[in-house]
Amino acid sequence: MMFNQVKWPRWLNKRLLPHFLFWLFYVLFFGSIYGKYGNDYRWYLLESLCMLPFVMLATYVTIYAILPFYLQRKKLLVTVVLIIILLFFVTLGERIFLRLLNSLPITAESLFGVTFLYLLLETNFMVFIAFAIKIVKKWFEQQNEKHEMEKRNLQTELNLLKSQLHPHFLFNTMNNLYALSLEKSAKTSEGIAKMSDLLRSVLYECNESEIPLEKEIRLIENFIDLEKLRYANRLQLEFTVKGDVGRFKIAPMLLYTFVENCFKHGSRNDPGNPFIRIHIDATGDDFLFQAENSISASVIQKRKNTEGGVGLINAKKRLEIIYGNQYRLAINEGEKRFAVRLTICKRDGETAHQ
Numbered sequence: 001m002m003f004n005q006v007k008w009p010r011w012l013n014k015r016l017l018p019h020f021l022f023w024l025f026y027v028l029f030f031g032s033i034y035g036k037y038g039n040d041y042r043w044y045l046l047e048s049l050c051m052l053p054f055v056m057l058a059t060y061v062t063i064y065a066i067l068p069f070y071l072q073r074k075k076l077l078v079t080v081v082l083i084i085i086l087l088f089f090v091t092l093g094e095r096i097f098l099r100l101l102n103s104l105p106i107t108a109e110s111l112f113g114v115t116f117l118y119l120l121l122e123t124n125f126m127v128f129i130a131f132a133i134k135i136v137k138k139w140f141e142q143q144n145e146k147h148e149m150e151k152r153n154l155q156t157e158l159n160l161l162k163s164q165l166h167p168h169f170l171f172n173t174m175n176n177l178y179a180l181s182l183e184k185s186a187k188t189s190e191g192i193a194k195m196s197d198l199l200r201s202v203l204y205e206c207n208e209s210e211i212p213l214e215k216e217i218r219l220i221e222n223f224i225d226l227e228k229l230r231y232a233n234r235l236q237l238e239f240t241v242k243g244d245v246g247r248f249k250i251a252p253m254l255l256y257t258f259v260e261n262c263f264k265h266g267s268r269n270d271p272g273n274p275f276i277r278i279h280i281d282a283t284g285d286d287f288l289f290q291a292e293n294s295i296s297a298s299v300i301q302k303r304k305n306t307e308g309g310v311g312l313i314n315a316k317k318r319l320e321i322i323y324g325n326q327y328r329l330a331i332n333e334g335e336k337r338f339a340v341r342l343t344i345c346k347r348d349g350e351t352a353h354q
Contacts, residue, residue, distance in 0.1 A: 023056065026048065026126055027052060028045070030044075030048045030051075030122055031045030031046075031048040032044075034047070047098070047101075050098075051097075051098075054091075054093055054094045055090075055094075055122070055126050057090060058086055058087060058090040059126055059127050059130045061086055062083060062086065062127050062131055063130055063131060063134040066079060066083055066086070067134060067135075069082070071138075083127075087120060087123055087124055087127065090123055091116060091119045091120040091123055092111065094119045094123070095111050095112075095116050095119060098115075098119075209251065209322070210249040210251055211250065211251075211252045212245075212246070212249055213245040213246075213280075213282065213287075214246060215252075216250055216252065216253070216255050216256065217241060217245060219253065219256050220239075220255060220256055220259050221239075223256065223259065224239060224259070234273060234274070235273075235274055236273060236276070237276050237277075238275075238276070238277040238278065238279075239279075240278070240279050240280070241280045242280065242281045242283050243280075243281060243282030244283075245280070245282045247282075248282050250287070250344070251319075251322050251323075254315060254318060254319070255280070255289055255342075257311045257312070257314065258289070258291050258312075258315065258340050259278060259291060260311060261311055261312055261340075262276045262291050262293035262338075263276070263293075274293065274294045275292075275293065275294045276292070276293045276294075277291070277292045277293075278292075279291075286344065286345050287343065288341075288343050289341070289342040289343075290339070290340065290341050290342075291339070291340045293338055293339075294336060294337055294338075295336065295337060295338045312331075316329065319342075326345045327342065327343065327344045327345060328343045328345070329343075330342075
């Protein structure tokens with residue numbers, strides 16, 4: 001079996017192996033440097049190996065005791081003092097051990113000198129590298145935690161918006177039915193059937209983060225059919241779909257909200273001959289939705305004093321959460337018409353909906 005085909009245990013790969021390679025680097029690096037100048041690689045590699053426990057002690061105490069202390073207490077001066085004291089005594093231990101290893105007498109003069117400085121720098125070098133690695137690792141962990149928290153917050157907000165969407169939908173649909181009943185229309189029973197289809201679609205087909213565009217279009221068509229029962233021939237309605245909608249997906253009830261807005265804030269308040277034009281273009285990579293409706297003077301005055309209905313505010317928030325910078329929304333309000341143009345762009349080299 002080839003070496004690269006060996007399946008190492010997960011705990012070995014994640015914990016022990018990086019540490020082993022780190023300390024192997026220490027032994028080979030300093031053993032080679034001192035060996036080059038001392039012309040005795042064997043001896044200096046052995047010396048580096050003997051110093052290994054001292055350097056490991058200084059390193060692990062720093063990153064697993066002193067560093068957490070600093071992160072919790074944020075006391076920089078105390079942390080620096082602790083590291084200096086630790087490095088001093090560890091280096092002193094290394095110096096004493098080397099004297100014993102070489103069977104040399106231990107005196108105050110022999111312990112402190114150039115060799116002590118070299119050992120201090122050597123230990124400090126490895127501690128610094130390990131410290132830097134740990135800090136970078138901590139930073140990446142914090143960034144990942146922050147990213148996950150942002151995702152959870154966005155998902156929570158999205159769920160809240162969806163929970164608001166269904167009651168809003170039910171309220172407006174019941175208003176349709178109520179209007180038919182007030183007119184004592186013979187179409188009330190047909191309206192109940194249409195509303196039943198709408199409710200079934202919302203409750204059973206709109207619980208995913210994205211649904212096929214075909215389902216969204218069916219939902220819009222059912223809603224339009226329900227609205228037609230109220231307007232008869234008074235409403236000028238255009239609804240066109242171009243392209244292969246089967247390859248597209250979209251957030252549920254997103255387009256429906258804009259269509260509903262055309263009726264609720266436009267045509268219902270227009271006593272004349274209201275018009276609504278809805279166009280869905282699925283021919284390109286970018287998905288295009290356009291909706292335009294007539295508005296009356298009373299609606300224009302009302303809009304000046306408000307920021308828009310719950311539906312539009314909800315839709316804008318959902319677009320921001322789900323699509324980020326991968327969409328463009330333009331809303332234009334004139335003296336006699338209200339228009340929406342929504343484009344959902346390609347994502348990462350693919351369409352945003354595939």
